[in-house]
Amino acid sequence: MATQHDSLHYYLKEIGRFPLLTHEEEITLARQVQAGNPRAKRKMIEANLRLVVSIAKKHQNRGLPLLDLIQEGNLGLSIAVDKFEPEQGNRFSTYAYWWILQGVTRSLQNKGRVVRLPVKHWQVGNQIKRTRHQLSQELGREPTVVEIADAMEMDLTRLKKYLHSLQETVSLDKFVGSEQDTTLGDLIEGNDSTQSYLDLLLQDEELSGYLALLDDRQRFVISERYGLEDGKPKSMEKIGQKLGISRERVRQIIKKAMQTLEKCALSA
Structure with missing residues:
Protein backbone atom coordinates (compact mmCIF):
# COMPACT_ATOMS: atom_id res chain seq x y z
CA MET A 1 0.00 0.00 0.00
CA GLY A 112 -7.73 21.26 11.16
CA ARG A 113 -7.04 21.67 14.85
CA VAL A 114 -5.81 25.26 14.47
CA VAL A 115 -8.33 28.08 14.39
CA ARG A 116 -7.72 30.76 11.80
CA LEU A 117 -7.48 34.13 13.52
CA PRO A 118 -7.83 37.60 11.99
CA VAL A 119 -4.73 38.92 10.28
CA LYS A 120 -4.49 41.71 12.86
CA HIS A 121 -3.84 39.14 15.60
CA TRP A 122 -0.87 37.74 13.71
CA GLN A 123 0.44 41.24 13.06
CA VAL A 124 0.31 41.99 16.79
CA GLY A 125 1.99 38.65 17.47
CA ASN A 126 4.80 39.55 15.10
CA GLN A 127 5.14 42.95 16.78
CA ILE A 128 5.42 41.21 20.16
CA LYS A 129 8.21 39.00 18.82
CA ARG A 130 10.13 41.94 17.41
CA THR A 131 9.69 43.99 20.59
CA ARG A 132 10.79 41.09 22.77
CA HIS A 133 13.91 40.59 20.68
CA GLN A 134 14.80 44.29 20.73
CA LEU A 135 14.32 44.57 24.50
CA SER A 136 16.33 41.41 25.09
CA GLN A 137 19.23 43.00 23.22
CA GLU A 138 18.94 46.28 25.12
CA LEU A 139 18.42 44.81 28.61
CA GLY A 140 20.61 41.74 28.36
CA ARG A 141 17.76 39.61 29.72
CA GLU A 142 14.24 38.56 28.95
CA PRO A 143 11.84 41.51 29.24
CA THR A 144 8.77 41.36 31.46
CA VAL A 145 5.27 41.53 30.06
CA VAL A 146 4.90 45.04 31.48
CA GLU A 147 8.10 46.16 29.75
CA ILE A 148 6.88 44.74 26.45
CA ALA A 149 3.51 46.49 26.81
CA ASP A 150 5.25 49.79 27.61
CA ALA A 151 7.59 49.46 24.63
CA MET A 152 4.63 48.76 22.34
CA GLU A 153 2.69 51.64 23.93
CA MET A 154 -0.14 49.18 24.50
CA ASP A 155 -2.32 48.81 27.56
CA LEU A 156 -1.37 45.65 29.47
CA THR A 157 -5.00 44.50 29.58
CA ARG A 158 -5.29 44.93 25.82
CA LEU A 159 -2.08 42.97 25.26
CA LYS A 160 -3.38 40.13 27.42
CA LYS A 161 -6.67 40.22 25.51
CA TYR A 162 -4.84 39.57 22.25
CA LEU A 163 -2.96 36.71 23.84
CA HIS A 164 -6.10 35.18 25.30
CA SER A 165 -7.60 35.06 21.80
CA LEU A 166 -4.78 32.72 20.82
CA GLN A 167 -5.30 30.25 23.63
CA GLU A 168 -6.92 27.63 21.37
CA THR A 169 -3.58 27.49 19.60
CA VAL A 170 -1.27 27.61 22.61
CA SER A 171 -1.45 27.50 26.38
CA LEU A 172 -0.88 31.04 27.61
CA ASP A 173 -1.18 30.46 31.38
CA LYS A 174 2.38 31.49 32.11
CA PHE A 175 2.16 34.58 29.95
CA VAL A 176 -1.21 36.00 31.00
CA GLY A 177 -1.14 35.04 34.66
CA SER A 178 -1.57 37.55 37.46
CA GLU A 179 2.17 37.92 38.08
CA GLN A 180 3.44 41.05 36.35
CA ASP A 181 7.02 39.78 36.28
CA THR A 182 6.11 36.89 33.98
CA THR A 183 8.51 37.03 31.04
CA LEU A 184 7.84 36.41 27.38
CA GLY A 185 10.66 33.90 27.63
CA ASP A 186 8.36 31.79 29.81
CA LEU A 187 6.07 31.50 26.82
CA ILE A 188 8.75 31.08 24.19
CA GLU A 189 10.56 28.36 26.15
CA GLY A 190 7.28 26.52 26.80
CA ASN A 191 5.89 23.24 25.51
CA ASP A 192 5.17 21.86 22.04
CA SER A 193 1.95 23.84 21.70
CA THR A 194 3.94 27.01 22.30
CA GLN A 195 6.26 26.04 19.46
CA SER A 196 3.21 25.49 17.25
CA TYR A 197 2.16 29.07 18.00
CA LEU A 198 5.57 30.44 17.10
CA ASP A 199 5.57 28.39 13.91
CA LEU A 200 2.22 29.90 13.01
CA LEU A 201 3.54 33.41 13.51
CA LEU A 202 6.50 32.70 11.26
CA GLN A 203 4.29 31.17 8.58
CA ASP A 204 1.91 34.12 8.57
CA GLU A 205 4.67 36.73 8.81
CA GLU A 206 5.06 36.69 5.02
CA LEU A 207 1.36 37.43 4.61
CA SER A 208 1.49 40.24 7.17
CA GLY A 209 4.55 41.64 5.44
CA TYR A 210 2.79 41.78 2.10
CA LEU A 211 -0.31 43.41 3.56
CA ALA A 212 1.79 46.01 5.35
CA LEU A 213 2.81 47.35 1.93
CA LEU A 214 -0.75 48.42 1.21
CA ASP A 215 -2.66 51.43 2.48
CA ASP A 216 -5.62 50.91 4.83
CA ARG A 217 -8.27 50.81 2.12
CA GLN A 218 -6.30 48.45 -0.12
CA ARG A 219 -5.59 46.17 2.83
CA PHE A 220 -9.29 46.08 3.74
CA VAL A 221 -10.38 45.35 0.17
CA ILE A 222 -7.83 42.55 -0.29
CA SER A 223 -8.75 41.07 3.08
CA GLU A 224 -12.45 41.12 2.24
CA ARG A 225 -12.03 39.91 -1.33
CA TYR A 226 -10.03 36.84 -0.32
CA GLY A 227 -11.66 36.17 3.05
CA LEU A 228 -8.46 36.62 5.05
CA GLU A 229 -10.33 37.67 8.18
CA ASP A 230 -13.14 35.09 8.30
CA GLY A 231 -12.41 32.60 5.52
CA LYS A 232 -15.34 33.93 3.46
CA PRO A 233 -14.45 35.76 0.22
CA LYS A 234 -16.72 38.72 -0.56
CA SER A 235 -17.90 39.89 -3.95
CA MET A 236 -16.76 43.24 -5.28
CA GLU A 237 -20.36 44.41 -5.06
CA LYS A 238 -20.56 43.66 -1.33
CA ILE A 239 -17.20 45.26 -0.66
CA GLY A 240 -18.34 48.34 -2.54
CA GLN A 241 -21.51 48.51 -0.44
CA LYS A 242 -19.45 48.42 2.77
CA LEU A 243 -17.22 51.26 1.57
CA GLY A 244 -19.92 53.23 -0.21
CA ILE A 245 -18.15 52.98 -3.57
CA SER A 246 -18.90 51.34 -6.92
CA ARG A 247 -17.90 47.85 -8.01
CA GLU A 248 -15.63 49.40 -10.62
CA ARG A 249 -13.84 51.44 -7.95
CA VAL A 250 -13.30 48.25 -5.91
CA ARG A 251 -11.84 46.59 -9.00
CA GLN A 252 -9.46 49.53 -9.47
CA ILE A 253 -8.32 49.31 -5.83
CA ILE A 254 -7.66 45.59 -6.21
CA LYS A 255 -5.71 46.21 -9.41
CA LYS A 256 -3.50 48.83 -7.79
CA ALA A 257 -2.94 46.63 -4.73
CA MET A 258 -1.97 43.70 -6.93
CA GLN A 259 0.52 45.85 -8.81
CA THR A 260 2.13 46.81 -5.49
CA LEU A 261 2.29 43.19 -4.37
CA GLU A 262 3.70 42.07 -7.70
CA LYS A 263 6.51 44.64 -7.50
CA CYS A 264 7.33 43.34 -4.04
CA ALA A 265 7.40 39.74 -5.24
CA LEU A 266 9.67 40.58 -8.16
CA SER A 267 12.12 42.49 -5.97
CA ALA A 268 12.28 39.78 -3.29
Whole structure:
Protein backbone atom coordinates (compact mmCIF):
# COMPACT_ATOMS: atom_id res chain seq x y z
CA MET A 1 0.00 0.00 0.00
CA ALA A 2 1.33 3.43 -0.96
CA THR A 3 2.18 5.73 1.93
CA GLN A 4 1.48 9.46 2.14
CA HIS A 5 5.17 10.03 1.40
CA ASP A 6 5.02 7.81 -1.70
CA SER A 7 1.88 9.54 -2.94
CA LEU A 8 3.41 12.96 -2.40
CA HIS A 9 6.63 11.97 -4.16
CA TYR A 10 4.66 10.67 -7.15
CA TYR A 11 2.52 13.81 -7.28
CA LEU A 12 5.52 16.15 -7.20
CA LYS A 13 7.17 14.14 -9.95
CA GLU A 14 4.05 14.33 -12.10
CA ILE A 15 3.47 18.07 -11.79
CA GLY A 16 7.14 18.73 -12.54
CA ARG A 17 6.43 17.70 -16.13
CA PHE A 18 4.22 20.70 -16.79
CA PRO A 19 6.05 23.73 -18.24
CA LEU A 20 5.71 27.19 -16.74
CA LEU A 21 3.96 29.88 -18.77
CA THR A 22 5.27 33.17 -20.06
CA HIS A 23 3.23 36.30 -19.42
CA GLU A 24 2.09 36.28 -23.04
CA GLU A 25 0.98 32.65 -22.79
CA GLU A 26 -0.96 33.46 -19.61
CA ILE A 27 -2.84 36.24 -21.37
CA THR A 28 -3.67 34.06 -24.37
CA LEU A 29 -4.87 31.15 -22.24
CA ALA A 30 -6.80 33.42 -19.86
CA ARG A 31 -8.74 34.90 -22.76
CA GLN A 32 -9.49 31.40 -23.99
CA VAL A 33 -10.72 30.50 -20.50
CA GLN A 34 -13.02 33.53 -20.58
CA ALA A 35 -14.37 32.18 -23.87
CA GLY A 36 -15.18 28.86 -22.19
CA ASN A 37 -12.24 26.74 -23.37
CA PRO A 38 -11.76 23.89 -20.82
CA ARG A 39 -8.42 22.84 -22.32
CA ALA A 40 -6.99 26.32 -21.72
CA LYS A 41 -8.17 26.21 -18.12
CA ARG A 42 -6.49 22.84 -17.59
CA LYS A 43 -3.21 24.17 -19.01
CA MET A 44 -3.27 27.19 -16.70
CA ILE A 45 -3.96 24.99 -13.69
CA GLU A 46 -1.25 22.48 -14.57
CA ALA A 47 1.35 25.22 -15.05
CA ASN A 48 0.71 26.58 -11.55
CA LEU A 49 0.42 23.40 -9.49
CA ARG A 50 3.94 23.94 -8.12
CA LEU A 51 2.85 27.32 -6.76
CA VAL A 52 0.15 25.54 -4.76
CA VAL A 53 2.70 23.11 -3.31
CA SER A 54 4.96 26.01 -2.32
CA ILE A 55 2.14 27.76 -0.44
CA ALA A 56 0.80 24.55 1.12
CA LYS A 57 4.23 23.60 2.49
CA LYS A 58 4.30 26.79 4.57
CA HIS A 59 1.15 25.63 6.36
CA GLN A 60 1.92 21.97 7.04
CA ASN A 61 2.07 20.49 10.56
CA ARG A 62 -1.03 22.46 11.48
CA GLY A 63 -3.58 19.66 11.62
CA LEU A 64 -3.94 18.45 8.02
CA PRO A 65 -1.70 16.28 5.81
CA LEU A 66 0.25 18.17 3.15
CA LEU A 67 -1.61 16.39 0.35
CA ASP A 68 -4.93 17.59 1.79
CA LEU A 69 -3.63 21.15 1.91
CA ILE A 70 -2.46 20.84 -1.69
CA GLN A 71 -5.89 19.58 -2.73
CA GLU A 72 -7.61 22.54 -1.08
CA GLY A 73 -5.07 24.91 -2.60
CA ASN A 74 -5.77 23.43 -6.02
CA LEU A 75 -9.43 24.30 -5.59
CA GLY A 76 -8.39 27.88 -4.89
CA LEU A 77 -6.20 27.79 -8.00
CA SER A 78 -9.16 26.67 -10.09
CA ILE A 79 -11.22 29.59 -8.78
CA ALA A 80 -8.37 31.96 -9.61
CA VAL A 81 -8.23 30.71 -13.19
CA ASP A 82 -11.97 31.34 -13.59
CA LYS A 83 -11.81 34.83 -12.10
CA PHE A 84 -8.53 36.07 -13.59
CA GLU A 85 -8.85 39.17 -15.79
CA PRO A 86 -5.71 39.51 -17.94
CA GLU A 87 -6.71 43.05 -18.92
CA GLN A 88 -5.70 44.26 -15.45
CA GLY A 89 -2.05 43.66 -16.33
CA ASN A 90 -1.09 41.50 -13.34
CA ARG A 91 0.83 38.25 -13.53
CA PHE A 92 -1.45 35.32 -12.86
CA SER A 93 0.75 33.94 -10.08
CA THR A 94 0.33 37.17 -8.08
CA TYR A 95 -3.45 36.99 -8.45
CA ALA A 96 -3.66 33.26 -7.81
CA TYR A 97 -1.53 33.45 -4.65
CA TRP A 98 -4.39 34.91 -2.64
CA TRP A 99 -7.01 32.42 -3.83
CA ILE A 100 -4.67 29.50 -3.15
CA LEU A 101 -3.80 30.87 0.29
CA GLN A 102 -7.48 31.38 1.04
CA GLY A 103 -8.25 27.77 0.09
CA VAL A 104 -5.45 26.40 2.26
CA THR A 105 -6.20 28.51 5.34
CA ARG A 106 -9.95 27.96 5.14
CA SER A 107 -9.38 24.20 5.04
CA LEU A 108 -7.37 24.52 8.25
CA GLN A 109 -10.14 26.53 9.83
CA ASN A 110 -12.82 24.03 8.82
CA LYS A 111 -10.98 20.74 9.25
CA GLY A 112 -7.73 21.26 11.16
CA ARG A 113 -7.04 21.67 14.85
CA VAL A 114 -5.81 25.26 14.47
CA VAL A 115 -8.33 28.08 14.39
CA ARG A 116 -7.72 30.76 11.80
CA LEU A 117 -7.48 34.13 13.52
CA PRO A 118 -7.83 37.60 11.99
CA VAL A 119 -4.73 38.92 10.28
CA LYS A 120 -4.49 41.71 12.86
CA HIS A 121 -3.84 39.14 15.60
CA TRP A 122 -0.87 37.74 13.71
CA GLN A 123 0.44 41.24 13.06
CA VAL A 124 0.31 41.99 16.79
CA GLY A 125 1.99 38.65 17.47
CA ASN A 126 4.80 39.55 15.10
CA GLN A 127 5.14 42.95 16.78
CA ILE A 128 5.42 41.21 20.16
CA LYS A 129 8.21 39.00 18.82
CA ARG A 130 10.13 41.94 17.41
CA THR A 131 9.69 43.99 20.59
CA ARG A 132 10.79 41.09 22.77
CA HIS A 133 13.91 40.59 20.68
CA GLN A 134 14.80 44.29 20.73
CA LEU A 135 14.32 44.57 24.50
CA SER A 136 16.33 41.41 25.09
CA GLN A 137 19.23 43.00 23.22
CA GLU A 138 18.94 46.28 25.12
CA LEU A 139 18.42 44.81 28.61
CA GLY A 140 20.61 41.74 28.36
CA ARG A 141 17.76 39.61 29.72
CA GLU A 142 14.24 38.56 28.95
CA PRO A 143 11.84 41.51 29.24
CA THR A 144 8.77 41.36 31.46
CA VAL A 145 5.27 41.53 30.06
CA VAL A 146 4.90 45.04 31.48
CA GLU A 147 8.10 46.16 29.75
CA ILE A 148 6.88 44.74 26.45
CA ALA A 149 3.51 46.49 26.81
CA ASP A 150 5.25 49.79 27.61
CA ALA A 151 7.59 49.46 24.63
CA MET A 152 4.63 48.76 22.34
CA GLU A 153 2.69 51.64 23.93
CA MET A 154 -0.14 49.18 24.50
CA ASP A 155 -2.32 48.81 27.56
CA LEU A 156 -1.37 45.65 29.47
CA THR A 157 -5.00 44.50 29.58
CA ARG A 158 -5.29 44.93 25.82
CA LEU A 159 -2.08 42.97 25.26
CA LYS A 160 -3.38 40.13 27.42
CA LYS A 161 -6.67 40.22 25.51
CA TYR A 162 -4.84 39.57 22.25
CA LEU A 163 -2.96 36.71 23.84
CA HIS A 164 -6.10 35.18 25.30
CA SER A 165 -7.60 35.06 21.80
CA LEU A 166 -4.78 32.72 20.82
CA GLN A 167 -5.30 30.25 23.63
CA GLU A 168 -6.92 27.63 21.37
CA THR A 169 -3.58 27.49 19.60
CA VAL A 170 -1.27 27.61 22.61
CA SER A 171 -1.45 27.50 26.38
CA LEU A 172 -0.88 31.04 27.61
CA ASP A 173 -1.18 30.46 31.38
CA LYS A 174 2.38 31.49 32.11
CA PHE A 175 2.16 34.58 29.95
CA VAL A 176 -1.21 36.00 31.00
CA GLY A 177 -1.14 35.04 34.66
CA SER A 178 -1.57 37.55 37.46
CA GLU A 179 2.17 37.92 38.08
CA GLN A 180 3.44 41.05 36.35
CA ASP A 181 7.02 39.78 36.28
CA THR A 182 6.11 36.89 33.98
CA THR A 183 8.51 37.03 31.04
CA LEU A 184 7.84 36.41 27.38
CA GLY A 185 10.66 33.90 27.63
CA ASP A 186 8.36 31.79 29.81
CA LEU A 187 6.07 31.50 26.82
CA ILE A 188 8.75 31.08 24.19
CA GLU A 189 10.56 28.36 26.15
CA GLY A 190 7.28 26.52 26.80
CA ASN A 191 5.89 23.24 25.51
CA ASP A 192 5.17 21.86 22.04
CA SER A 193 1.95 23.84 21.70
CA THR A 194 3.94 27.01 22.30
CA GLN A 195 6.26 26.04 19.46
CA SER A 196 3.21 25.49 17.25
CA TYR A 197 2.16 29.07 18.00
CA LEU A 198 5.57 30.44 17.10
CA ASP A 199 5.57 28.39 13.91
CA LEU A 200 2.22 29.90 13.01
CA LEU A 201 3.54 33.41 13.51
CA LEU A 202 6.50 32.70 11.26
CA GLN A 203 4.29 31.17 8.58
CA ASP A 204 1.91 34.12 8.57
CA GLU A 205 4.67 36.73 8.81
CA GLU A 206 5.06 36.69 5.02
CA LEU A 207 1.36 37.43 4.61
CA SER A 208 1.49 40.24 7.17
CA GLY A 209 4.55 41.64 5.44
CA TYR A 210 2.79 41.78 2.10
CA LEU A 211 -0.31 43.41 3.56
CA ALA A 212 1.79 46.01 5.35
CA LEU A 213 2.81 47.35 1.93
CA LEU A 214 -0.75 48.42 1.21
CA ASP A 215 -2.66 51.43 2.48
CA ASP A 216 -5.62 50.91 4.83
CA ARG A 217 -8.27 50.81 2.12
CA GLN A 218 -6.30 48.45 -0.12
CA ARG A 219 -5.59 46.17 2.83
CA PHE A 220 -9.29 46.08 3.74
CA VAL A 221 -10.38 45.35 0.17
CA ILE A 222 -7.83 42.55 -0.29
CA SER A 223 -8.75 41.07 3.08
CA GLU A 224 -12.45 41.12 2.24
CA ARG A 225 -12.03 39.91 -1.33
CA TYR A 226 -10.03 36.84 -0.32
CA GLY A 227 -11.66 36.17 3.05
CA LEU A 228 -8.46 36.62 5.05
CA GLU A 229 -10.33 37.67 8.18
CA ASP A 230 -13.14 35.09 8.30
CA GLY A 231 -12.41 32.60 5.52
CA LYS A 232 -15.34 33.93 3.46
CA PRO A 233 -14.45 35.76 0.22
CA LYS A 234 -16.72 38.72 -0.56
CA SER A 235 -17.90 39.89 -3.95
CA MET A 236 -16.76 43.24 -5.28
CA GLU A 237 -20.36 44.41 -5.06
CA LYS A 238 -20.56 43.66 -1.33
CA ILE A 239 -17.20 45.26 -0.66
CA GLY A 240 -18.34 48.34 -2.54
CA GLN A 241 -21.51 48.51 -0.44
CA LYS A 242 -19.45 48.42 2.77
CA LEU A 243 -17.22 51.26 1.57
CA GLY A 244 -19.92 53.23 -0.21
CA ILE A 245 -18.15 52.98 -3.57
CA SER A 246 -18.90 51.34 -6.92
CA ARG A 247 -17.90 47.85 -8.01
CA GLU A 248 -15.63 49.40 -10.62
CA ARG A 249 -13.84 51.44 -7.95
CA VAL A 250 -13.30 48.25 -5.91
CA ARG A 251 -11.84 46.59 -9.00
CA GLN A 252 -9.46 49.53 -9.47
CA ILE A 253 -8.32 49.31 -5.83
CA ILE A 254 -7.66 45.59 -6.21
CA LYS A 255 -5.71 46.21 -9.41
CA LYS A 256 -3.50 48.83 -7.79
CA ALA A 257 -2.94 46.63 -4.73
CA MET A 258 -1.97 43.70 -6.93
CA GLN A 259 0.52 45.85 -8.81
CA THR A 260 2.13 46.81 -5.49
CA LEU A 261 2.29 43.19 -4.37
CA GLU A 262 3.70 42.07 -7.70
CA LYS A 263 6.51 44.64 -7.50
CA CYS A 264 7.33 43.34 -4.04
CA ALA A 265 7.40 39.74 -5.24
CA LEU A 266 9.67 40.58 -8.16
CA SER A 267 12.12 42.49 -5.97
CA ALA A 268 12.28 39.78 -3.29
